[in-house]
Amino acid sequence: MVDKVEKKIVPGMHPDLAYTLLTEEEIHRKVAEMGRLLAAEYRDKNPILVGILKGAVLFASDLFRAMQVPASIDFMAVSSYGASTKSSGVTRILKDLDQGVEGRHLLLVEDIVDTGLTLRYLRDYLEGRDPASLKVAVFLDKPSRRKVEVKVDYVGYEIPDEFVVGYGLDFAEGYRNLPYIGVLRPELYQ
Numbered sequence: 001m002v003d004k005v006e007k008k009i010v011p012g013m014h015p016d017l018a019y020t021l022l023t024e025e026e027i028h029r030k031v032a033e034m035g036r037l038l039a040a041e042y043r044d045k046n047p048i049l050v051g052i053l054k055g056a057v058l059f060a061s062d063l064f065r066a067m068q069v070p071a072s073i074d075f076m077a078v079s080s081y082g083a084s085t086k087s088s089g090v091t092r093i094l095k096d097l098d099q100g101v102e103g104r105h106l107l108l109v110e111d112i113v114d115t116g117l118t119l120r121y122l123r124d125y126l127e128g129r130d131p132a133s134l135k136v137a138v139f140l141d142k143p144s145r146r147k148v149e150v151k152v153d154y155v156g157y158e159i160p161d162e163f164v165v166g167y168g169l170d171f172a173e174g175y176r177n178l179p180y181i182g183v184l185r186p187e188l189y190q
Contacts, residue, residue, distance in 0.1 A: 002141065002155045002156070002158050003156070003157050003158070004157070004158050005021045005022055005157050005159050005160075006021075007019045007020075007183075008020050008021075008023070010023060010180070013182060014166075014175070014178060014182065016175070016184060016185055016188055017165070017182035017183060017185065018182070018183045018184070018185045018186075019182060019183055020180055020181070020182040021157075021159060021162075021164060021181050021182060022157065022167070022180060022181040023180050024180050027179075027181065028062075030139075030156045030157065031062045031063055031066050031139075031156070032066050034063060034066070034137065034154055034156060035066020035067045036066070037154065038063070038066075038067050038069075038107065038137065038154065039066075039067045039069045042067065042069050042071065042105060042107070043069055045105040045132075045133075046071060046072070046104075046105070047069075047071050047072075047104070047105040047106065047107050048071070048072050048073070048074055048097075048099065048101060048104050048105070048106050048107070049063065049064050049067075049071060049072070049073045049074070049107050049109050050073075050074055050075070050076060050097065050106055050107065050108045050109060050126065051074070051076075051109045052075070052077070052078060052108070052109065052110050052111070052122070053075050053076065053077040053078075053095065054077070054170070055111035055112065055168045055169050055170065055176075056109050056110050056111040056139075056168060057075070057168055058111075058167055058168040059111055059139045059167065059168055060073065060075070060109040061073075063109060063137065072099070074098055075095065075097075076093065076095055076096060076097055076122070077093070077094040077095035078091050078092065078094060078118060078122065079094055080092075080117065091118045091122070101126065101129050101130075102129060102130045102131065103130065103132050104131055104132055105131065105132050105133045106126055106131045106133065106134045106135070107135050107136075107137055108123065108126065108134065108135070108136045108137070109136075109137050110122075110136065110137070110138045110139075111139050111167075111168050111169055112138060112139065112140040112141070112159075112164070112169060113138045113140070113141050113142065113150065113152055114142040114145040114146070115145055115146060115147040115148070116147060116148045116149065116150035117147060117148055119136065119138075119150045119152070120149075120150040123136065123150065123151070135153040136152045136153050136154070137152075137153065137154035137155075138152055138154070138155055139155075139156040139157065139167075140155075140157055140158075140159050140164065140181070141155045141156075141157070141158045141159070142158075142159055142160075142161055143158060145161055162183040163183065163184045163189060164181050164182065164183055164184070165178065165181070165182060165184050166178030166179070166180050166181040167180065167181050171189055
């Protein structure tokens with residue numbers, strides 16, 4: 001089940017944020033819920049979680065622990081944003097997987113899907129490596145920005161078309177370490 005978010009002003013919120021979308025508690029609760037669901041799906045499959053650097057590192061790590069089933073984790077680094085707030089539409093692989101995936105069950109783990117271009121590229125790329133199965137888990141979905149259809153199997157939250165930071169999400173490499181997710185004040189990036 002995909003939950004929607006509500007705007008909130010919370011004590012101690014970073015001053016560069018207009019408001020908070022998800023508190024640390026909401027994030028932990030959703031990751032635990034997704035972990036239980038995925039544990040049932042992958043109980044005897046020994047999946048490889050494929051986290052996409054850098055944004056998904058926190059979500060992938062938390063989800064990996066929450067699943068509590070035999071599994072391994074690997075990471076890919078891709079680029080489609082650079083220092084911009086909008087995707088360039090061109091995806092480049094900067095770091096590939098360290099292990100073979102042929103015949104393995106893969107769970108592609110992303111922080112956010114908006115245009116769908118990067119995720120579609122990654123799905124196609126990994127499917128070409130002949131895994132036993134490939135599913136996608138994203139923490140945040142921004143469907144209003146979709147440019148291409150892409151299958152997402154597990155979604156944490158659906159969010160509005162706002163520029164979000166925190167919990168791995170960044171702007172110019174900043175804000176990733178915030179334990180919550182908030183909307184960056186527009187005057188900081190426009």
